[in-house]
Amino acid sequence: MATVASIATQSTAAPAGMAQDxxxxxxxxxxAYRLAALYGWTDLNNTHFSLRVPGTENHFLIxxxxxxxxxxxxxxLIKVDDKGHVLGESDYPVxxxxxxxxxxxxxxxxxxxxxxHTHSRFGAAVAMQKQGLLPVSQKALTVMGWxxxxxxxxxxxxxxxxxxxxxxxxxxxxxxxxxHGLLSVGNTVGEAFVWIYRIETACRxxxxxxxxxSELQSLSEETQEKSIQMGLKMYAKGGFIExxxxxxxxxxxxxxxxxxxYAR
Numbered sequence: 435m436a437t438v439a440s441i442a443t444q445s446t447a448a449p450a451g452m453a454q455d456x457x458x459x460x461x462x463x464x465x466a467y468r469l470a471a472l473y474g475w476t477d478l479n480n481t482h483f484s485l486r487v488p489g490t491e492n493h494f495l496i497x498x499x500x501x502x503x504x505x506x507x508x509x510x511l512i513k514v515d516d517k518g519h520v521l522g523e524s525d526y527p528v529x530x531x532x533x534x535x536x537x538x539x540x541x542x543x544x545x546x547x548x549x550x551h552t553h554s555r556f557g558a559a560v561a562m563q564k565q566g567l568l569p570v571s572q573k574a575l576t577v578m579g580w581x582x583x584x585x586x587x588x589x590x591x592x593x594x595x596x597x598x599x600x601x602x603x604x605x606x607x608x609x610x611x612x613x614h615g616l617l618s619v620g621n622t623v624g625e626a627f628v629w630i631y632r633i634e635t636a637c638r639x640x641x642x643x644x645x646x647x648s649e650l651q652s653l654s655e656e657t658q659e660k661s662i663q664m665g666l667k668m669y670a671k672g673g674f675i676e677x678x679x680x681x682x683x684x685x686x687x688x689x690x691x692x693x694x695x696y697a698r
Contacts, residue, residue, distance in 0.1 A: 446461070446697045446698075449509065453488075453489070455488040455489065456487055456488060456489075457508065458488075459485055459486075459487060459488050459495065459623075460495060460508035460509070460511050461508045461696060461697045462485070462622075462623040462624075462681075463483060463484075463485040463495050463508075463511060463548075463623055464506050464507050464508045464510075464511060464696035464697070465623070465684075465685055465688060465694075465696050466483050466548075466550065466623050466626075466627050467483060467497060467503040467504075467506040467696075468503065468504060468506070468688055468693045468694075468696050469627060469684055469687070469688060470483070470503050470550075470552065471502070471503040471504035471693070472504075472687070472688065472691055472693060473631075473634075474554075474555075475552045475554040475557075475630075475634065476502065476503045476504075477552070477553040477554075478502065479497075479499060479500055479501060479502055479503075479529075480529070480553060481551050481552050481553050481615070482496055482497055482529065482532040482533075482535075482536060482549075482551050483496070483497065483548070483549070483550045483551070483623075483626075484496045484532075484533070484536040484540065484548070484549050485547060485548045485549075485623060486540060486547040486548070487513065491544070492515055492516040492540075492541065493513055493514070493515060493521065494513070494514055494515075494516070494533075494536070494537075494540060495511045495512070495513055495514075496511065496512055496514055496528060496532055496533065496536065497511065497512070497532075498510055498511070498512050498524055498525070498526030498527075498528075499526055499527050499528055499529040499532070500526045500527070501526060504693065506696065507695070507696050507697070507698050508696060508697050508698065509698060510524075510526075512524045512526065512528055514528055514533060516533075516537050516540065516541050517533070517537065518530070518532065518533030518534075518537060530591055534590045534591060534592065534593060534595065534596065535549070535551060535590050535596075535599055535617065536549045536551070537596070538595075538596030538597070538599050538600050539599065539600065539603060539617075539619055542600040542603070545621050546619045546620070546621070547620070547621055547622065548619065548620045548621070548622060548623045548625065548626040548627075549617065549618070549619050549626065550617065550618045550619075550620075550626045550627060550629075550630045551611075551615065551616070551617045552615050552616050552617075552630060552634070553614070553615040554615065554616065554634055554637075556634060556637040556638040556640075556641050557610075557615055557616035557633065557634055557637045558614065558615050558616075559637065559641050560610065560637040560640055560641065561610050561611055561612050561613060561614055561615055561616065562612075562613055566583060566610055566612075567581060567610065567633075567636060567637070567640065568640055568650070569653060569658045569661075569662075570640070570643070570650045570651065570652065570653065571636060571639050571640065571643070572661065573632070573635050573636040573639055574636040574639070574640065575653075575658060575661035575662055575665060576632075576661060576662070576664060576665030576668070576669070577608060577629075577632050577633055577636055577665055577669070578662050578665065579662045579663070579665050579666040580606050580607045580608050580629070580665070580666070580669065581606060581608045581609075581610060581633065582602050582603050582604055582606040582608070582609050582610070583602060583609070583610050583612060584598065584599055584602040584603070584609055584610070584611050584612065585602075585612050586611065586612050586613035586614050603617075603619070607619055607620065607625075607629050607677075608629050608630075608632075608633045610633075616630060616633055616634065616637070618630040618633065620677070620678065621678075622678055622681070623681070624677075624678035624679075624680065624681025624684070625677050625678035627681070627684065628677045628678055628680050628681070629677055632669075632677075
């Protein structure tokens, strides 16, 4: 599994008994939690980001249930199996709802190493709107080809929901969980984080525009389709805005904000 590591990851040795690639993965995931706190996407200690442990098929890292996102460090992350069972010791449990969604997505593909799920203000608001993401902004149109929808079935604690989550995601990279929130996936933490950033931005613009009370400017079907197809190309592997390339800059942003003490 390829990841872009932070300066802290590169210069900090893994704890005794831990492989360096697992430590690097932990640092990246902890950084994503800190970034979510910085961007205001948190919901107390609810929602979850998870990452496959390098070199394994069914071992994953997830947040300790009881810590806020801005408290999470590389060492505090909990290792679980594909059923959400804790591997090793921790002072904290895992949210039982945390891995129903994540486990299903991870085990559906060997390339979906990272899953990010949020209950952000604007993402949840769009998820509650019947029409979902509207094709009225560049931000929305360029991600629409990457977006799927999953209907709400109640709090995600029932494993029987997993096949439908996987089916609704398909080959997309973003899933709007209706009446619930947002989810993104990626080969790396950087990819998944930037996908959630892009859909969150599109949702924020939509809610702001609708709140203005004026009629929204519509776009022709031809323009909509052209924009969607451009988004499929430019955010893809090799595209000129390939998703995930922003990760080193995001880590530098954490450093400037004084929130880069996650590699411990």
